[in-house]
Amino acid sequence: MTPPLGLPLTLSRVFRRTPLAWRQVTHRPMRLVAAIAGVSFANVLVFFQLGLSGGLYDSQKRPIQRINGELVMVSGRYLYLGEQLNFQRARLSQALGVEGVRAVTPLYIGLSEWLNRDNHQQKQALIFGVTPENPGLRIPEIDRQPQLLQRSDSLFFDTRSKKNAGPVVEIVKQQGSYDTELRGVRAVVTGLFTMGVTFAADINLITSSTNFKNYFPDQHSDDIQMGVIQLEPGVNPLQVKATLDSFLDPSVKVMTIPQLADTEVKYWRRNTSFGIIFGLGVLVGLAVGCIIVYQILYSDVSDHLPEYATLKAIGYDDGFVVGIILQEALILAVLAFWPSLLLSLGLYGFLASSTSLMVQMTTQRAALVFLFTLAMCSGSGWLATGKLRQLDPADIF
Template sequence: MLLAIPLAWLQLAREKVRLFVALAGIGFAVILMMMQLGFQEALFTAAVNFHVNLKTDIVLINPQTTTLFAIKNFSRRRLYQAAGVDGVESVTPLYLDFGFWRNPETRKTRQILIIGFNPNQAVFSLPGVAEYLNQIKLPDVVLFDENSRPEYGPITEQFKKGEIVSTEVSGRKVTVKGLFQLGASFSADGNLITSDVNLLRLFPERTLGLIDIGLINVEPGVDVSSVMSTLKKTLPDDVLVLSKQGFVRFEREYWETSTTIGFIFTLGTMMGFIVGMVIVYQILYTDVSDHLAEYATLKAMGYKSRFLYSVVLQEAFILAVLGFIPGFALCLGLYKLVRDGTSLPMFMTVDRVMTVFVLTLMMCVISGVIAMRRVQAADPADIF
């Protein structure tokens, strides 16, 4: 058995061009699977980045809300009612709306998400927000998300140079007085943060009495689940009570189950798996066919079919490992390229590396099992 691994490698290395083609095909399959899974996770992560960075224990939303992109408002009175529940430390109303940002250079408009709240209350743990909260107390002042799409203009560069950045949002002149980091998502390609009063200046048809999200923080040491139970019993059914984690799941489940995004990227991963399996099968089948006489000779010498099968499987294993390495290395560069080009949070994770490596092994082993049928054709009687 000790000779099996060298034999498998020598057979693969004998045809260097064929080996290179095989590794290139497997590497392509690895890239395809890893990119599909990376895109899927990056989009889902971006979709809940807003939710994850909220400083809250409990969230109130309208039950008719399906996603942040289609949020429904509800009466602010519900938040005041929640403030009277035992264990509640503070409540904060949050206002969301979509306006049209005018690129100060090209003058083209693009939809942007505007987030408004009382600047005297800490709402986000996002980098940059806390430093500029006093700025948005001023009329028509906003904070700009530096991870927004580049179509909004060179706002970040101009601000960091110390230039005055002014433009229009929904026909009203605003000034950028700070930067924060959130990033593009399914809901919006860009984001602004301002005060609740400034948001009403942009949308005069709105009132402070109708809010989009209610944030509730409980007192230290108080059990969040018990407060949630009390809120569900106390508040009418025109609001939905969620934990922060439940709010994150609520958004993610919408994009996973109510859209075709999950299906599309899963299908792309399966296609990469199938493409790789076909390539490996063709390589192994051709290799076995070229060495059929040698396999027949080994049979005549007394080697069992089990040994010959193990040689094919070891070839499959070698191809899987050698093909995975360049595919993984190229994906590191592609992930950075996607991050820089789209502002999506696309990062390599250990779980994804292990998942794709296991899929690559399965892909090659299945191809090897199918190619074993060719080994059965190695009959010593045909050779001697």
């Protein structure tokens, strides 16, 4: 028999061999199922930790994903959403002259103290001011009922705000409005919307640009915090950004929405320690997986030591015998990955609905966990072959 064309000879020899590793792992199906369950469990632990920490940071992007445009203009010193860095509205108007720009609209952003009427405690609130005719944030609840923002003290309240804001949602639903104060200024919640809070504040509020100025009386009337730039359909945002960068004053900078989101996640990663905490969780998951795989393969080696010695005695070299165990490790890794991926998808769905965090499976994360499990299994497999490498075939006589 000649090897198939294009297939290297050594590779075709591999396929003619008895697949010892495969035969061995599948020989006892119940044991295989237990092994897969063990490795899957470790993978799910890792997915869980990555999902929570990723979700925590991804959730910081939520207001940014609502921005009603393709580019934003921010202060040159911009670090994260919530820091009140002003620039002149005239800078935003400069963008109107650039080809491809359809419209611009200001987005006012400020932090204030919200009074919980029940316990008289103040909580940090992030307030967005939007112009009603072209709002800088896409909020369908406001689009449906813009008249609710007509009062000079009215606001929309994010239903995902922390509970320490008070029973706002219940009262608005029952009585139509909730009266309180923002840094001593009367504030009336007349509507509700759902977006999700960030690390910057416990409460999200949206109001009109006119009302925003009532809550921040010290602010100069020409100052804005973010400019939303809306482009004509089919225009490349990066191209417009390049044009803007070429003539704008360095006191402002232009970013695409993904760049802004990235900046936000990076800022919170630097300034919070959740990454380390969940990183440790990932390590624990990997350690559990390593121990499970090591146990399985080590007992396999110990149970079959005379057989492996026999293989060495009849002329198979050390690499071949060690290779059997490593292949078993890789088979376990590949077989265990898919059930753990399925389980994790379910788990992510549950986490997303029960914690309001943005817990999403990405190809990148799935690939990362697959690499982790490959490394984990082959590492433990290598450790488990220690006895095998030392094994002297003369000892079986």
